[in-house]
Amino acid sequence: MTPTDLDVRPEEAPVLRPLQHSGPGFWLLIATLLGVIGVGVYAYVTQLRIGLGVTGLNNRISWGIYITNFVFFIGVSHAGTLISAILRVTGAEWRRPITRMAEAITVFALLVGAPMVLVDMGRPERLFNVFLFGRLQSPILWDVISITTYMMGSLLYLYLPMIPDLAQLRDTPGFSPWRHSLYRQLAVGWRGSPRQHAFLEQGIGAMAIIIIPVAISVHTVVSWIFGMTLRAGWHSTIFGPYFVIGAIFSGIAAIITAMGAFRRVYRLERFLTPDHFQKLGYLLLTLNLLYLYFTVSEYLTISYGAEIKDVTLINALFYGAFSRMFWVMAIVGLILPAILTVIPHLPVVDRLRRVPLLRPVPATAAALVMASLAVGVHFGAGPQVGAIGGISYETILVLAAVTAGAAVLALLPVLRQRPVASIVIASLLVNVGMWLKRYIIVVPSMALPLTRSEWATYRPTWVEWSITAAAFATFILLYTLFAKLFPLISLWEVREAPASAPETAHTQEAAA
């Protein structure tokens, strides 16, 4: 193992620049995030004071968007495991620039997701009862054990590969004394010697192997919170694998989003190349199709068997009370991302340019106009309104759908020229879609009539939305602060790449 050079190379300057300089944009972002978190804290204090009655929850739908957030964030936390651990174990070299960002996502998603359960508890001060009197038979206890184990593991797995970079930072002049002291302590005397390398590789290798089954167990036991009950839509045998696939899917999307954001903001094009996005795009597409497969399998099985409670649920999802959200989720989260990840590889899309009416800018403008009209009419006057200026509401809806389709087709050739943007947009859509999917999993099964009474309804209140926003803000804040303190790219691993790898680092950069 060649000893690494602890001097900074010139091409690595962009990675270290954020640690040394903070522009006004950074402070503005921090201020905004702290503002959102402040509102969330106020909302939680209100909830502590008055009780969970400030939420929209009721005796029939007693779990809502807090649990949705919990499942979502734990799902996102599978990012690090896949990229870092599986790709490391299989020896995929292209993972090198991405691993730290992925591992950081895991840690922070866990740090934000696990407390969502505390937020949902009626007596959070009795949390220790779970540890003192925990019943091993309860899926919640499996959750506690699993998530604690995963959190510890991902912290270790984030920290170990950081050590050489921390040593480099320790030896880089220009940091404030407390930061220098932080780096020095965390670098635990790394000198880059062969023996130290050997120890480090042993540690990282062991963690990479053990963290994979731990991560799989985490989202499996989260799924069993639902799967072990007797409710329609929950009591499914495939929930374990279903949730794991969904988690990895969410996780990849989160990584792509984070990569896209930091690549643009910190000018990391040299490290995060279109090739990385393309490969992650393949992974995203694979998981997308896998998730579609599981979803179809689930819904087809229960609708074919046609037990009354299942059919009631399916009708509500496909046609009834939850249909709008369901179809938005399906199109935004499952169909569109698949199209967007595939598009850059389809030359046939270029033929769309020749269609005279499909100019991107006018088509998009028309679609936005019709969409806002439709939304405005729906929330403003409601669908009962017969017509606006002689045009009926149905016509407006149809026109909105048509122009939206036209805009998508017009934009496809544009996206084909911008593969990175295409994949990043796909990942954003996946994040939104998967949050909606978790909602679709949690709420409709509780709204279902259990004992011959009507469907219950649930409308989240400002408290729940504020705390949700604060959770996302906390995640972004932690990540931004991490990017300020530690390099986002694992420099020593990139340097260590075999001779062929630097080629991919220097492939031509496409404007993103």
Next chain:
Amino acid sequence: MKTLPVALLTILGFAVFAASAEAASPTRVTLTAPSAVELGEEIELEARLLTAGGAPLAGAVLEIRQVGAVGERVIGEATTDAQGVAFLTHREYTVPVLTLRVAFRGTPAQAASHADVSVTVAGIEVEPSVVMTHSPGPAIKTTLFLLLGSVWLTYIYAASRVARVALEDRRIPEGGRSR
């Protein structure tokens, strides 16, 4: 204000009743019964109704009742003969520990009385309530413990590697970097 005279009359009525009840002479029932029988075997009870003074009460109706936590159920009756003795029988098929009560309802002249006996009926299999498991069995617990243990041991191993890295630093002279 109609309630006041009604209330007064009721109290008066109770007082008269109580007074007359006290006039009824006390009786007692003595009971001979087996303490254990087989399933379906006839439980023969010999009940004797006597006044407090010991004189037998003939021609009285004695009821045999099953006594339970929520009440009593009459399952038979018999009349006492000249010696105040009545024979009552019952066959039991469902209750393993049967509490039987032979009761004399009482007349205006004779006070009510009863005697209880507990009979164990062998051979009755009470449908046991289903007992759910409250924790995984020892096999599962051991497997879980071993799995979790191996995970945390791996963590400790990884942490030990960090410790070795730190220790290694002590061996190299301070400030020296190996190239």
Next chain:
Amino acid sequence: MKAVAATGAAATLPQAARLVAAWGAAPGRHGRAHVQRRWVMVIDLAACDGCKKCTKACQAEHLVPFEQEWIRVYEAANNQYDKYSMPVPCQHCEVAPCVKVCPVNATFHNPDGIVLIDHNRCVGCRFCMAACPYGARSFNWTEPKHTPAESFAQYSPEYPVPHRKGTVEKCMLCAHRVKMGRLPACLEICTKEGMRAIWFGDANENLVTNGAEVKKLTQLLGEGRAFQYKEELGTHPRVYYLLPSRRDLTNSSAPRPAAPAEDNSDPNRP
């Protein structure tokens, strides 16, 4: 942090001891001299007239907060002419999904089979509410209004008064009355009002009463063509229901329910 843990432990240790004792008691062993109770409730759907006085009596008895309904009366129908009302209390399942999933052992079976809740232990996770297939549980979403009557009560899981914010509530089969040899509040009001639709007793003794008469449980169940609600789920509930359609066939002494207010002019109506 430590103070919280210490107070938490101190508050829950007596309950822990009680729970340990409760778990230690073995149910249903025949042949022992001491009697093992197996409480069951039988609800005669032919006699129930849907007046919901049982709900109100239960609410009054337990000072139930937030108009929670611990016994809910549903309107059901076999067909458009054969409507009936179905009171559904907590079914006190022998294989209770709620007890299975509680992470802290706050809900448990007492030795007689009644499912109770320890409100000093409950952390308000509401997993039991998600798991119950009968929708029997309610949650105290905010601080319950504390009436003066409440302050005289000594809290126990059998009689969970005063009520606690952030914990789960449900029917306790009036365990506090049953302990003293009385009958559940819903049963007493139903008998007092004349329907006599609710029966209660010890299945091991094969005796149940509706407050007016005492009957053999097996006989009542046989005559009434008894069924259990959602019994295919394998919860083994302790509540039996007697078929509503035997209104004309029943020979029990329960009075016929009052004629429903619907229109009787339909010649096809049985």
